[in-house]
Amino acid sequence: MTAPAGRAAARWIGFRTTLIREFGRIVRIWGQTLLPPAVTSTLYFVIFGSLIGRRVGQVGGHDYMQFIAPGLIMMSVIQNSYGNVVSSFFGAKFGKYLEELLVAPLPNWLIVLGYALGGVIRGFMVGTVVTIVSLFFTRLGVLHPVLIVSAAFLTSFVFALGGFINAMLAKNFDQISWFPTFILTPLTYLGGVFYSIRMLPPWALDASHANPILYMVSAFRYGFLGTADVDLRLAYAIMVIAAVGMFSLAVVLMNRGVGIRD
Amino acid sequence: MRALVLRQLTKTYKNGIKALKGIDLEVERGDFFALLGPNGAGKTTAIGIVTSLVTKTSGVVEVFGHDIDRELEIAKSCIGVVPQEANFNQFESVQTIVVNQAGFYGIPRHVAKQRAEVYLKQLQLWDRRRSIARSLSGGMKRRLMIARALMHQPELLILDEPTAGVDIEVRRSMWEFLRLINGEGTTIILTTHYLEEAENLCRNVAIIDGGRIIERDSMANVLRKLQAETFVLNLREARTAVPRLEGFRAVLADDHTLEVEVSRGQSLNRVFAQLSEQGIEIDSMRNKVNRLEELFVRLVDSRGRAGAAEALT
Numbered sequence: 178m179t180a181p182a183g184r185a186a187a188r189w190i191g192f193r194t195t196l197i198r199e200f201g202r203i204v205r206i207w208g209q210t211l212l213p214p215a216v217t218s219t220l221y222f223v224i225f226g227s228l229i230g231r232r233v234g235q236v237g238g239h240d241y242m243q244f245i246a247p248g249l250i251m252m253s254v255i256q257n258s259y260g261n262v263v264s265s266f267f268g269a270k271f272g273k274y275l276e277e278l279l280v281a282p283l284p285n286w287l288i289v290l291g292y293a294l295g296g297v298i299r300g301f302m303v304g305t306v307v308t309i310v311s312l313f314f315t316r317l318g319v320l321h322p323v324l325i326v327s328a329a330f331l332t333s334f335v336f337a338l339g340g341f342i343n344a345m346l347a348k349n350f351d352q353i354s355w356f357p358t359f360i361l362t363p364l365t366y367l368g369g370v371f372y373s374i375r376m377l378p379p380w381a382l383d384a385s386h387a388n389p390i391l392y393m394v395s396a397f398r399y400g401f402l403g404t405a406d407v408d409l410r411l412a413y414a415i416m417v418i419a420a421v422g423m424f425s426l427a428v429v430l431m432n433r434g435v436g437i438r439d
Numbered sequence: 440m441r442a443l444v445l446r447q448l449t450k451t452y453k454n455g456i457k458a459l460k461g462i463d464l465e466v467e468r469g470d471f472f473a474l475l476g477p478n479g480a481g482k483t484t485a486i487g488i489v490t491s492l493v494t495k496t497s498g499v500v501e502v503f504g505h506d507i508d509r510e511l512e513i514a515k516s517c518i519g520v521v522p523q524e525a526n527f528n529q530f531e532s533v534q535t536i537v538v539n540q541a542g543f544y545g546i547p548r549h550v551a552k553q554r555a556e557v558y559l560k561q562l563q564l565w566d567r568r569r570s571i572a573r574s575l576s577g578g579m580k581r582r583l584m585i586a587r588a589l590m591h592q593p594e595l596l597i598l599d600e601p602t603a604g605v606d607i608e609v610r611r612s613m614w615e616f617l618r619l620i621n622g623e624g625t626t627i628i629l630t631t632h633y634l635e636e637a638e639n640l641c642r643n644v645a646i647i648d649g650g651r652i653i654e655r656d657s658m659a660n661v662l663r664k665l666q667a668e669t670f671v672l673n674l675r676e677a678r679t680a681v682p683r684l685e686g687f688r689a690v691l692a693d694d695h696t697l698e699v700e701v702s703r704g705q706s707l708n709r710v711f712a713q714l715s716e717q718g719i720e721i722d723s724m725r726n727k728v729n730r731l732e733e734l735f736v737r738l739v740d741s742r743g744r745a746g747a748a749e750a751l752t
């Protein structure tokens with residue numbers, strides 16, 4: 178009935194609509210989505226950057242403030258990409274309006290992609306806000322814009338998908354905070370946001386290499402400062418594999434209807 | 440071409456409840472079809488399977504010839520559904536909800552905005568288009584879901600209890616609207632607990648109970664059955680053959696029990712007169728509740744007084 182070309186066009190419109198809806202949600206509840214990261218990142222910069230950072234001196238050949246700025250931007254990108262999808266998707270599931278998408282002629286992978294990119298949009302909006310805040314405290318040069326944007330995109334996409342999967346598996350509101358509390362926050366704090374892993378004792382340095390967030394933060398920081406704690410090729414390999422793996426897992430769960438279809 | 444075909448459809452939920460035990464159903468294109476049944480009969484489950492909200496356990500579903508196992512996207516694009524319970528984002532505006540839904544079905548935004556105006560006006564929601572959905576009354580929410588279901592102009596509209604909890608005036612205007620779009624060619628399937636509603640709107644009906652279809656007929660025939668009452672007569676003396684009763688259908692349930700079907704308007708006197716002529720004495724008599732009536736009585740019980748009054752008229 179619908180020609181393949183017509184189907185592709187219909188899918189594109191459907192996909193765009195999911196993005197418009199996610200963007201609308203971010204803007205509508207800006208007090209929950211955009212404001213808090215601006216406030217917390219300001220606090221981080223004041224406390225760690227200005228007050229403590231002055232006594233720390235140089236890290237990896239840079240001012241402490243300059244060193245942590247990319248880390249803090251990336252931390253907020255991670256948290257907000259994750260947070261956007263977990264609450265948007267869980268809200269849709271809990272409020273039953275996910276059914277609006279489930280009855281529509283959209284393939285599951287497109288629904289996953291729509292939510293994930295919604296999370297990326299939030300991640301980038303917040304990342305921009307935090308970057309602007311950081312400019313009040315330090316100077317950030319842009320050495321490799323392509324690295325900055327690609328590392329932020331891949332990281333944001335991976336954690337947006339993490340939020341999606343968590344929301345699918347969660348049965349109640351308590352369960353949407355498991356992943357951030359027990360995995361996301363520890364890995365972020367131990368992922369070289371506030372320190373260079375070269376400052377660590379050998380065993381901790383080795384252990385840190387098992388932490389994917391280390392690679393993401395390092396690649397992103399390299400784009401600004403030109404130095405990294407890890408091999409960039411390895412960092413990109415890890416980010417791409419994580420993105421593909423998470424996306425596939427999310428689509429498989431959707432196809433099985435886990436937590437959304439009886 | 441049939442709008443909907445269900446073949447041997449079954450559903451067993453994870454908790455072990457067998458909600459559907461092998462349903463066969465065909466609904467013709469252009470039909471106005473009622474799916475009746477008491478609480479828990481399996482109506483919403485069946486609709487859920489057709490609209491991809493529930494995974495079937497086994498069986499076949501075809502929408503305008505498109506099998507949902509093979510051509511799901513096309514099948515979905517043919518259907519508009521109004522669910523039993525509100526399922527929109529309560530914090531979005533009326534207009535946003537209907538325009539976005541059209542988008543999910545691939546309708547370009549400028550077209551969606553024009554249609555939103557048409558349908559929201561027809562359903563008397565245009566003045567409330569900027570209201571947050573949460574602020575609507577129950578009847579308005581139902582109309583919002585009808586408008587939303589029509590945005591991609593589906594060939595098959597499925598409504599799960601569209602008028603539950605809606606006042607009589609709004610209900611009548613909804614009926615008028617549904618008749619209008621059915622007249623324009625949209626096939627409509629609805630579930631309802633109001634016999635009056637099905638009687639007013641629908642040409643064909645299926646009655647589902649305990650996950651099985653127990654009746655599938657034209658509305659007229661079903662009403663005829665409903666209007667025929669069966670009386671159970673206890674005979675003083677045992678009989679082996681059914682007495683002659685002109686104008687009535689009679690069967691012997693056992694040698695002392697005669698069951699006679701009497702349509703509305705027929706006189707019971709004629710039964711007694713013919714029996715007296717043959718020297719048959721009757722000790723007592725009672726009403727036999729037929730399967731269908733039994734069903735409606737149960738329907739009525741589950742819906743309280745308002746429904747009861749309607750079902751009995």
Ligand SMILES: Nc1ncnc2c1ncn2[C@@H]1O[C@H](COP(=O)(O)OP(=O)(O)OP(=O)(O)O)[C@@H](O)[C@H]1O
Pocket residue numbers: 439452453454456457458476477478479480481482483484485523
């Ligand atoms: N998600 C579910 N999980 C488990 N059992 C369910 C689920 N949904 C429905 N059931 C069961 O399946 C049976 C059929 O329910 P269904 O909602 O299809 O009935 P219905 O005919 O729509 O009833 P009503 O008139 O009350 O809306 C019921 O026994 C119900 O308890």
Ligand SMILES: [Mg+2]
Pocket residue numbers: 482483484523599
């Ligand atoms: Mg129901």
